[in-house]
Amino acid sequence: MKFWSLSIVLILLTSCTPPKSYRNAEGKAWNTLYHISYNADRDLHDSIISVMKEVEMSLSPFAEQSLISKINNGENMSADKYLTAVFKKSQEINFNSNGMFDPTVAPLINLWGFGYNKSDEAPTQDVIDSIKDLVGIDQCKMTTTGKIIKKHPCTEFNFSAITKGLGCDAVGEMLERNGCDDYMIEIGGEIAVSGNSSKGNGWRIMIDTPIMSDSIVIHKKLAVIHVTDCGIATSGNYRNYKKTENGKVWHTISPVTGYPAATDILSATIKAPTCMEADAYATACMAMDASSALKMIEKAKGVEALIVTRESILTTSGFPKLER
Numbered sequence: 001m002k003f004w005s006l007s008i009v010l011i012l013l014t015s016c017t018p019p020k021s022y023r024n025a026e027g028k029a030w031n032t033l034y035h036i037s038y039n040a041d042r043d044l045h046d047s048i049i050s051v052m053k054e055v056e057m058s059l060s061p062f063a064e065q066s067l068i069s070k071i072n073n074g075e076n077m078s079a080d081k082y083l084t085a086v087f088k089k090s091q092e093i094n095f096n097s098n099g100m101f102d103p104t105v106a107p108l109i110n111l112w113g114f115g116y117n118k119s120d121e122a123p124t125q126d127v128i129d130s131i132k133d134l135v136g137i138d139q140c141k142m143t144t145t146g147k148i149i150k151k152h153p154c155t156e157f158n159f160s161a162i163t164k165g166l167g168c169d170a171v172g173e174m175l176e177r178n179g180c181d182d183y184m185i186e187i188g189g190e191i192a193v194s195g196n197s198s199k200g201n202g203w204r205i206m207i208d209t210p211i212m213s214d215s216i217v218i219h220k221k222l223a224v225i226h227v228t229d230c231g232i233a234t235s236g237n238y239r240n241y242k243k244t245e246n247g248k249v250w251h252t253i254s255p256v257t258g259y260p261a262a263t264d265i266l267s268a269t270i271k272a273p274t275c276m277e278a279d280a281y282a283t284a285c286m287a288m289d290a291s292s293a294l295k296m297i298e299k300a301k302g303v304e305a306l307i308v309t310r311e312s313i314l315t316t317s318g319f320p321k322l323e324r
Contacts (some may be wrong), residue, residue, distance in 0.1 A: 165279025231275025
């Protein structure tokens with residue numbers, strides 16, 4: 001009798017659990033769009049929005065009350081889990097890229113008119129040198145209590161080149177805590193995937209052909225890859241540049257020289273264990289030539305790359321097969 005009673009209770013509990021189904025969440029955050037597909041037994045869009053808001057209030061340099069804005073303004077604040085993650089990963093990739101990935105480069109970006117300052121005038125060497133003195137995340141430290149010691153009191157952090165990737169990872173972690181292991185999270189072009197799509201066999205991700213345009217975003221397929229359980233990010237100089245009297249100037253500024261990076265790379269697509277890593281490595285690639293970028297990626301554990309130059313398409317040995 002007890003056995004049958006227990007069986008009936010288990011059947012009733014099981015029948016009360018709603019079945020999983022693939023759901024979509026779309027919207028705007030961080031001045032960009034997001035598209036998310038996930039397999040869950042309930043709508044989790046409110047939780048998705050909540051996580052993205054947490055990331056924004058931690059890392060957005062454009063939000064006056066964010067944690068990073070307060071630290072940039074000299075307030076004595078301790079890092080939260082998001083800032084701790086991007087700070088440590090940024091120092092790691094700064095080292096692996098020989099200084100080419102550096103979230104303290106923001107003042108140089110502003111100087112060249114790609115940030116808050118929209119001036120088209122090229123700065124003088126003296127001004128560049130003075131601003132370079134503020135740059136260097138390798139010379140910043142985080143204490144055991146989460147306090148950040150800057151290289152210089154005027155050093156400014158802008159983790160935008162890694163934050164979207166971290167945001168994708170953070171949303172993915174929330175989904176997994178809620179029993180969802182099948183998802184595709186895309187925020188402003190950065191992507192985190194896990195499990196399978198509704199069609200099974202992982203996820204099909206399209207890589208854009210780098211087409212020069214300084215006004216509109218043009219999507220044209222270069223290739224499709226099949227992936228799962230990883231992060232994917234693409235960076236390129238083909239959409240954010242200015243025309244000057246000395247020719248085109250691209251938005252990627254070298255933290256080492258203080259000038260717009262001279263590179264033969266049009267775009268870099270990175271596959272990595274996390275979207276945070278993919279995001280940062282893709283940015284780092286755009287500050288160096290293709291040969292140096294491939295050498296850096298080949299040394300990074302679990303990281304693969306597709307590099308598009310003006311003359312060829314290059315991939316590391318472990319990059320997913322391209323479907324044309």
